[in-house]
Structures are given as C-alpha cells and as structure tokens.
Amino acid sequence: MNEYSIQEVAKQAGTTSRTLRHYDDEGLLAPSRVGNNGYRYYDQAALVRLQRILLLRELGLGLPAIKEALERQQxxxxxxxxxxxxxxxxxxxxxxxxxxxxxxxxxxxxxxxxxxxxxxxxxDQAQYRDEVEQRWGKEAADKSNEWWDSKSKEDKVVFTDFVDELNANWIALTEAGADPAGEEAQTQAAKHVSWLASVPGTPASTDDPALVKEYVTNLGEIYVSDDRFAENYGRIPGATFVRDALAIYCERSL
Amino acid sequence: MNEYSIQEVAKQAGTTSRTLRHYDDEGLLAPSRVGNNGYRYYDQAALVRLQRILLLRELGLGLPAIKEALERQQxxxxxxxxxxxxxxxxxxxxxxxxxxxxxxxxxxxxxxxxxxxxxxxxxDQAQYRDEVEQRWGKEAADKSNEWWDSKSKEDKVVFTDFVDELNANWIALTEAGADPAGEEAQTQAAKHVSWLASVPGTPASTDDPALVKEYVTNLGEIYVSDDRFAENYGRIPGATFVRDALAIYCERSL
DNA sequence: CTTGACTTTGACGTAGCGTCAACTTGTAGC
DNA sequence: GCTACAAGTTGACGCTACGTCAAAGTCAAG
Missing domain, CATH: 1.20.5 (Single alpha-helices involved in coiled-coils or other helix-helix interfaces)
Structure with missing residues (x-):
C-alpha cells in the first residue's frame, strides 16, 4: 500500500497541510495511518475521499454539508x-x-x-437553488398523495405496472445504445409525457403547451440530478438518456 | 439611463444586497447614484463592473487584488x-x-x-494561479495580439480566408465519410499543422518535434471538447474526425 | 551531532460576508 | 391622510474555513 506524507498530499491536491489537519479535526478526512510520532499518512482511499471533498467544496458546500453528503453516499x-x-x-x-x-x-x-x-x-446560481428547494418541499407531496390515496387497489396495480413498463423500456433503449432523437425513443417519450398528463395536479395535465414543456424539461433534469429518480432509469446514463429524449420531444412536438 | 435598486441588482447577479454594500464600503463598487435618502442606485456601467468583480472573485482573487486589477485595467x-x-x-x-x-x-x-x-x-489550481496573476499584469497585451495587429488588412483577409478554407475542407471530408488515416485527410492534416506553425508564439512554430506533437495532439482534444472550436468543424462529428486525423498525422510524420 | 526540512499541537488572526437590531423611506390600499 | 408593509439605511457582532505564527518534537543527511 502506497502512502504519502501530509505535505505530498497537500502539494498534489493543491491545498495546504493546514487544511488537511483541519479536515482531520473536523472529522472530514482522517489519515489512513498515524505514526506513533503523530505523523499523518494518507493512502489511496483517503485520496479518493479528499478528491470528493475538494470537489464538493468547489461547488460551494460547507464542511458539515460535505460530511453529511459523504456519509450518505458510502x-x-x-x-x-x-x-x-x-x-x-x-x-x-x-x-x-x-x-x-x-x-x-x-x-x-x-x-x-x-x-x-x-x-x-x-x-446567478443562487437563483435556482431556491427554485429547486421549493419544488421539492411542498408541491410534490400534497396533491399527488391525495390523488393516489383515492385510487382503488386495482387502479394502483395498473398504474404501477405501467410505470414499470415505462422504466423498463427506457433502460432497454439506453442499453441498446439508441439515439435520444430517434424514432423509438421519441414514441417512448410521447408515452411518458401522456402518462405524466394522466396524473392530475401536475402541470403536464394542463392544456398550456408552454407550461407542459417547462415542466417536462425540468423533470428531465431532476431525473438526472436526483438519485431517487435516477435509480428508476438505470442510474446516470439512463437518466440522461431519458432527459435528452424528453427534451427533444418537447422541442419538436409541443 | 436605466438604473436599478440594490435588491434588483443583487437578485440578478446572484448575490445579496449586503455584499453590494460591502463592496461599496470597500471602495470596490460605488453605486452610480445615491439618493438623498441614502438609497443606492446602479446603472449599466456599474453592472459591468460588478460582472467583472464577480468573475474575479470566482477565480479566487481577494477583494484588494480585484480592486487593483480593476484600477489597472481601466x-x-x-x-x-x-x-x-x-x-x-x-x-x-x-x-x-x-x-x-x-x-x-x-x-x-x-x-x-x-x-x-x-x-x-x-x-491543482493553486499550482497555476501564479501563472494567471502574471498573465494579468503584463502578458495580457499579448504577443499574439501584437502579431495580429501588426498585420496588414490584406494579410488578415488572406489569413482568415485560409482558415475558412481549412475548416470547409475538414467538414467536406467528414461529410464524405473519409478515413482519418486516408491520404486526403492526411494531406489536409499536414496543411493544418503547417498553418499552425505559421502562427508565432505557439509551440507548433517550434522546431522541437516532441513539443509540436504534444501541442497538436492536445489541440485535437480541445477541438472536440471546446464548443468554440467544435463549431468550426461541424460540431462533434467533424471535430473528432479532425482530432483523429491530426493524431494519426502526428504519429506518422513527426 | 549539528543542520535543516518536516511534523506536531495549540492559539490567535483574518477575509468576506451573514445576521441581527434599530431606524428611516417609498408604495399601496382604504 | 392614515396605516401597513416592503425595502432601504447604518452599525455591530458572529461565523466559516482556513492563514499564520509559536514552541517543540522528528527525521535524514553530512
């Protein structure tokens, strides 16, 4: 196992030894080994973790937020x-x-x-951070839940089966290396959008094409950025495929 | 003259009014007008200055450094x-x-x-931050510009015409489905490299083949990854073709 | 065994705002 | 013209992510 001194790591990562010690103190990044002289040594895994820390920091996250994120995504x-x-x-x-x-x-x-x-x-940057937080907090849960709870058991089965089929199709298309702009992907996108429209309380069930377009486009982005959704479509590659296909569909057909 | 309130500016620029006041206190960005009630108002010029401040800050410069840079480059x-x-x-x-x-x-x-x-x-970032700060003071009035400015109007026309021709040829080859390793593509690559060599100040005008090779190869990658360039060659498909042709040319002939 | 580079743990300092607090001003509706 | 209420002002203190010293131990080379 290769290991590096604190200074070697700092130099390569473009930070300082002080920062590494700080991260150690904060419980963000512990050295892989501490000599009985107190010296800190870092191995490959620690470097990967550092890489992620630096990334998240560059995205403007605070150290506690970074810690949380790292713990959540083991x-x-x-x-x-x-x-x-x-x-x-x-x-x-x-x-x-x-x-x-x-x-x-x-x-x-x-x-x-x-x-x-x-x-x-x-x-801007800050401008749409709020937008996202809002989008998550309230509007998502409220009406959607009401509508769902009111459905019969059979209806629920039909609905989830349909969703499963949609997702399976998306994954199949992705793995087949299909073109998001291609015919298959586009008919699938059309199905997806009409499904969305079947759910009341979402903008997709509106008649205003501009609204539908905006909603679907945003949704595509969420599919990619939110793990909860991305998982449905085979993680990132699938989710981006879905997003692109939907975006193209919106451009062309709405 | 359009002018905006402090909050309007903050919102659009993605910062806060506090930040703007801070910049005012520090002498970084004075409002274009201050009402006799003490309200701050900003005009177009102030916005341009703010834009530059935010940019420099994003690059990691401190406020005093930003102030200096702005004063130096009126x-x-x-x-x-x-x-x-x-x-x-x-x-x-x-x-x-x-x-x-x-x-x-x-x-x-x-x-x-x-x-x-x-x-x-x-x-790294810190590693080449010095590089950047240097580039600000002096080399900004680049040699490249000097060279370009020193050219006659006719020469400029000849030069840009030649570039246009190069690009057109690349696109034609791409669309004809030519082989990057084929004869046509390779003679085109040779032309491209010799053109690069005609621009002083680039490594391609050096005699060191290894340097030229590295430079050209990297440039190929940039053609693909940088939209600005990719656009010249018909977006991604063309750019990859150019990259491959150049890479092959480098391998064979340098 | 000395020199010099590297390390440690504290402890205090700093930059760029965030966040109150206390107060004044513009704007809308009655 | 009065009343809300949002938006503005000036302090002043707080906070985060380190920077920067200080005092002292460690290591490798000459």
Missing amino acids: NVEPALAAHIEWLQEERRRIDRQIKSIKRTITALEIKGDIAMSDMMDGF | NVEPALAAHIEWLQEERRRIDRQIKSIKRTITALEIKGDIAMSDMMDGF
Missing part, C-alpha cells in the same frame, strides 16, 4: 458519477458566462443598452 | 476579452477534472492503483 462510484454530471453543469454555466460576456462586449461596442438579465445570465 | 473591453480566455481555461480545467474522475472510477473498478498525480490532475 458507495463511491455513483457519487463520482454524479460529480461528473455536476461538473458538466458547471461547464455549461461557464459557457453561459462566456456568452454573457461576449454580449456585454458587443453591447459596449455598439454603445447599446442590453437587458440586465441578459448580462447576468450564467452568474 | 479599458473594459480587453479585460473582458481576457476574462473570456480565463473562463475557457476554467472549462478546460473542468474537463481535466472530469477525465480525472473517470480515471478514478475505472481505477476503482479494476481495483488497480493509479498514480496520485493522475488522480489529482485538474484539481
């Missing part, structure tokens, strides 16, 4: 996969920032006014 | 252009992080050991 692999997703979102955010700055430049060039929301696009 | 446009470059570098760093995590995952899968430096690639 199996490292899916967590890392989720991190990749996060990073890709970060990339998209940076892209938006770049575009935003370009707009600012051209606006300066032509001395024209641009809308503030255009200028700040991509800088 | 002319906004080149500063914004430099920011774009920075952001693109950030994007590449994120890409490296993603790759790094993927390597970590595969390493976990095969339970093999990977070198620490591999695992931490892209996480």
Whole structure:
C-alpha cells in the first residue's frame, strides 16, 4: 500500500497541510495511518475521499454539508458519477458566462443598452437553488398523495405496472445504445409525457403547451440530478438518456 | 439611463444586497447614484463592473487584488476579452477534472492503483494561479495580439480566408465519410499543422518535434471538447474526425 | 551531532460576508 | 391622510474555513 506524507498530499491536491489537519479535526478526512510520532499518512482511499471533498467544496458546500453528503453516499462510484454530471453543469454555466460576456462586449461596442438579465445570465446560481428547494418541499407531496390515496387497489396495480413498463423500456433503449432523437425513443417519450398528463395536479395535465414543456424539461433534469429518480432509469446514463429524449420531444412536438 | 435598486441588482447577479454594500464600503463598487435618502442606485456601467468583480472573485482573487486589477485595467473591453480566455481555461480545467474522475472510477473498478498525480490532475489550481496573476499584469497585451495587429488588412483577409478554407475542407471530408488515416485527410492534416506553425508564439512554430506533437495532439482534444472550436468543424462529428486525423498525422510524420 | 526540512499541537488572526437590531423611506390600499 | 408593509439605511457582532505564527518534537543527511 502506497502512502504519502501530509505535505505530498497537500502539494498534489493543491491545498495546504493546514487544511488537511483541519479536515482531520473536523472529522472530514482522517489519515489512513498515524505514526506513533503523530505523523499523518494518507493512502489511496483517503485520496479518493479528499478528491470528493475538494470537489464538493468547489461547488460551494460547507464542511458539515460535505460530511453529511459523504456519509450518505458510502458507495463511491455513483457519487463520482454524479460529480461528473455536476461538473458538466458547471461547464455549461461557464459557457453561459462566456456568452454573457461576449454580449456585454458587443453591447459596449455598439454603445447599446442590453437587458440586465441578459448580462447576468450564467452568474446567478443562487437563483435556482431556491427554485429547486421549493419544488421539492411542498408541491410534490400534497396533491399527488391525495390523488393516489383515492385510487382503488386495482387502479394502483395498473398504474404501477405501467410505470414499470415505462422504466423498463427506457433502460432497454439506453442499453441498446439508441439515439435520444430517434424514432423509438421519441414514441417512448410521447408515452411518458401522456402518462405524466394522466396524473392530475401536475402541470403536464394542463392544456398550456408552454407550461407542459417547462415542466417536462425540468423533470428531465431532476431525473438526472436526483438519485431517487435516477435509480428508476438505470442510474446516470439512463437518466440522461431519458432527459435528452424528453427534451427533444418537447422541442419538436409541443 | 436605466438604473436599478440594490435588491434588483443583487437578485440578478446572484448575490445579496449586503455584499453590494460591502463592496461599496470597500471602495470596490460605488453605486452610480445615491439618493438623498441614502438609497443606492446602479446603472449599466456599474453592472459591468460588478460582472467583472464577480468573475474575479470566482477565480479566487481577494477583494484588494480585484480592486487593483480593476484600477489597472481601466479599458473594459480587453479585460473582458481576457476574462473570456480565463473562463475557457476554467472549462478546460473542468474537463481535466472530469477525465480525472473517470480515471478514478475505472481505477476503482479494476481495483488497480493509479498514480496520485493522475488522480489529482485538474484539481491543482493553486499550482497555476501564479501563472494567471502574471498573465494579468503584463502578458495580457499579448504577443499574439501584437502579431495580429501588426498585420496588414490584406494579410488578415488572406489569413482568415485560409482558415475558412481549412475548416470547409475538414467538414467536406467528414461529410464524405473519409478515413482519418486516408491520404486526403492526411494531406489536409499536414496543411493544418503547417498553418499552425505559421502562427508565432505557439509551440507548433517550434522546431522541437516532441513539443509540436504534444501541442497538436492536445489541440485535437480541445477541438472536440471546446464548443468554440467544435463549431468550426461541424460540431462533434467533424471535430473528432479532425482530432483523429491530426493524431494519426502526428504519429506518422513527426 | 549539528543542520535543516518536516511534523506536531495549540492559539490567535483574518477575509468576506451573514445576521441581527434599530431606524428611516417609498408604495399601496382604504 | 392614515396605516401597513416592503425595502432601504447604518452599525455591530458572529461565523466559516482556513492563514499564520509559536514552541517543540522528528527525521535524514553530512
């Protein structure tokens, strides 16, 4: 087992030994071995954990939140996969920032006014953190539960069978390497959306196409970002496939 | 002149009014107007400045450093252009992080050991922060710009025409379903490399074949991963084709 | 056995805000 | 014109994630 001194680790990870000691004190990252002289030594597993800590910190999480997240997701692999997703979102955010700055430049060039929301696009971040928290807290549970409880036993069986079939189809398509924009995926997406529309209390059961579109698109994102859902579709790869297929369907057909 | 209240600005920019007041106190960002009631109001110019402040802060600079940077670079446009470059570098760093995590995952899968430096690639940040701060002060008025600015109008036209031709050829080859290792693609790759060599200040204009090889190979990867470039070559399919052709060319001829 | 790099545990300092508190101002409805 | 009520102001203290010293032990090399 290879192990590294505190300074070696700090250097490679781009932090300081003080930080590592701090993480040790906070119970975030214990060294894999402590010499009887008190020296801290770190092995591969500790480095993986450090990698995850640094990632989460870079995403703006506080140390207690990081600790919680690490404890909740003991199996490292899916967590890392989720991190990749996060990073890709970060990339998209940076892209938006770049575009935003370009707009600012051209606006300066032509001395024209641009809308503030255009200028700040991509800088927000906090704006949709609330959005997410709201979306989870109340609206999800209330009406949906009422409706569900009112159903008969047979109806419930029919419903869950249908959901299972939907999910199985999605996974099959993903594993077959299908194209999200392809015909099969799109008919599946149509089924998915009409199923959503069958659930009262969701925007998908509305007649307003714009609302439906927004709802379905957001839902796709949630499928990817929320493990609870992602699990239905074969974790991340399946969930992204579903998201993309739904997004394309929305663009084309709504 | 449009102007916005402190809260409007905070909301759009994704920060808080407290932060804006703090920046005011620190002399970083003064409101464009202060009502005789003490209310702060911000105009377009102030928003541009705020945009830059938030950017620099996101890059990890301290407030005094930001102040200095803003005072030193009064002319906004080149500063914004430099920011774009920075952001693109950030994007590449994120890409490296993603790759790094993927390597970590595969390493976990095969339970093999990977070198620490591999695992931490892209996480460093501090390592090349110095590099960045240097680039701010002096090299910002780049040699690349110098070279470009020194060209005549006709030369510029010739240059861009040549680039357009290169790109068009690549796209044509891609769409014709050509083989990256084939003769046509390889002569095109040779043209591309010699064009790169014509731009001074890039490693491709060096005589060291190893350096050229590394540079061109990396560039190929960037073509694929960076939208800005990928767009030149017909998005992803074209960009991968270019990357492969260049890689093969490097292997064979350098 | 000395020198110098590296480590430890405290302990206090700091930057960039968050978070009250106490008060004043603009705006909407009656 | 009065009353709510949201949004603004200026202090002032608090907090997080470390930075930065201090005092002292450890290790490898010469």
